[in-house]
Amino acid sequence: MYNSKITGLGYYVPKNVVTNDDLSKVIETNDAWIQERTGIQERRHVIKGDGDTTTSMGVKAAKIAIERSGLHKDDIDFIVFATLSPDYYFPGPGVLVQRDLDIKTIGALDIRNQCSGFVYGISVADQYIKSGMYKNVLVIGSELHSHGLDMTTRGRGVSVIFGDGAGAAVLSREEDNTKGILSTHLHSEGQHAEELSLIAPGMGKRWVTDIIADNDPNDESYFPYMNGQFVFKNAVVRFSEVIMEGLGANNLTPANINMLVPHQANLRISQFIQKKFGLQDDQVFNNIMKYGNTTAASIPIALTEAWEQGKIKEGDLVVLAAFGSGFTWGSVIIKW
Ligand code: COA
Numbered sequence: 508m509y510n511s512k513i514t515g516l517g518y519y520v521p522k523n524v525v526t527n528d529d530l531s532k533v534i535e536t537n538d539a540w541i542q543e544r545t546g547i548q549e550r551r552h553v554i555k556g557d558g559d560t561t562t563s564m565g566v567k568a569a570k571i572a573i574e575r576s577g578l579h580k581d582d583i584d585f586i587v588f589a590t591l592s593p594d595y596y597f598p599g600p601g602v603l604v605q606r607d608l609d610i611k612t613i614g615a616l617d618i619r620n621q622c623s624g625f626v627y628g629i630s631v632a633d634q635y636i637k638s639g640m641y642k643n644v645l646v647i648g649s650e651l652h653s654h655g656l657d658m659t660t661r662g663r664g665v666s667v668i669f670g671d672g673a674g675a676a677v678l679s680r681e682e683d684n685t686k687g688i689l690s691t692h693l694h695s696e697g698q699h700a701e702e703l704s705l706i707a708p709g710m711g712k713r714w715v716t717d718i719i720a721d722n723d724p725n726d727e728s729y730f731p732y733m734n735g736q737f738v739f740k741n742a743v744v745r746f747s748e749v750i751m752e753g754l755g756a757n758n759l760t761p762a763n764i765n766m767l768v769p770h771q772a773n774l775r776i777s778q779f780i781q782k783k784f785g786l787q788d789d790q791v792f793n794n795i796m797k798y799g800n801t802t803a804a805s806i807p808i809a810l811t812e813a814w815e816q817g818k819i820k821e822g823d824l825v826v827l828a829a830f831g832s833g834f835t836w837g838s839v840i841i842k843w
Pocket of ligand 1: 535536537540541544545622663664665667703734735736737738739742772773776800830831832
């Protein structure tokens, strides 16, 4: 058995910055409410027509990650792409990355685990590398939320939170079993599937011909729905559990954490976890203030920024943790 380690990281965010004040011009909200409840100051939104898509942003992040890994694109053996906002209903963006990076006809897998998508993706890549099947796996998380949000006052509880962007990591074979990804831990609880969901377009609802015939602009099922307080309460419990599960599996405690990179759902959730585990400010990385919640992209963007800023060094214990729609949640324990 091998271990896998992260050998390259990259991210890309669209250039268009949308502040809380910008949002308050189109929906009834204000900077104070958003900052107090979520910590978010601004986020990025793709400008319609400027060419950014979920796939193209993922490709831009991937190119940086591959270059930093020191590999050639044709050294990549497999692609894993996590998103809830794919360019097409099908096929998923994994194959579009294979095409747009112009690499060999390697396998491409799409992951549908929302805010936990990148953690699930890392876990899949890790298993392929552990088993010896692949040597280098590209994992991408990318989201284009802004085209699908309800930018009216009706949608304000959701629409102020989400932002666009992409992050990517290259995982490569590590011969030393004490280094790299030590373990991954995944969970789901489908009982709460509809508490954070986008019900349409979906084949479960009705015939596509009915949807076209109805063409109902007031059909809210085409916008994301979130039972915010219920999600918040579950998130703080599951984040704590899955971090402790990961640490316990490796005979570690919160005191061993050098850097916790939580999914950027809400600054208040990160602060709750930080306090609960007695971590200092320099042991938890947050950038939700600048990007909002970018779902599958949030951990790889944050991890890349933390690494770029020199906050993650060789030998550090790095913990990734996510919770989101499904509900799904998970953690990754890494010896950098
Ligand atoms: N601006 C101003 N007021 C807003 C608003 C906005 N953007 N969104 C909602 N409100 C109002 C509501 O209408 C409500 O008003 P009322 O009391 O007059 O009915 C009030 O603010 C409180 O709304 P509520 O939804 O209860 O707010 P909250 O304190 O729960 O905060 C969230 C909302 C979404 C920030 C919070 O619930 C949250 O972060 N949840 C978890 C998100 C998460 O972790 N997601 C993880 C996976 S993606």
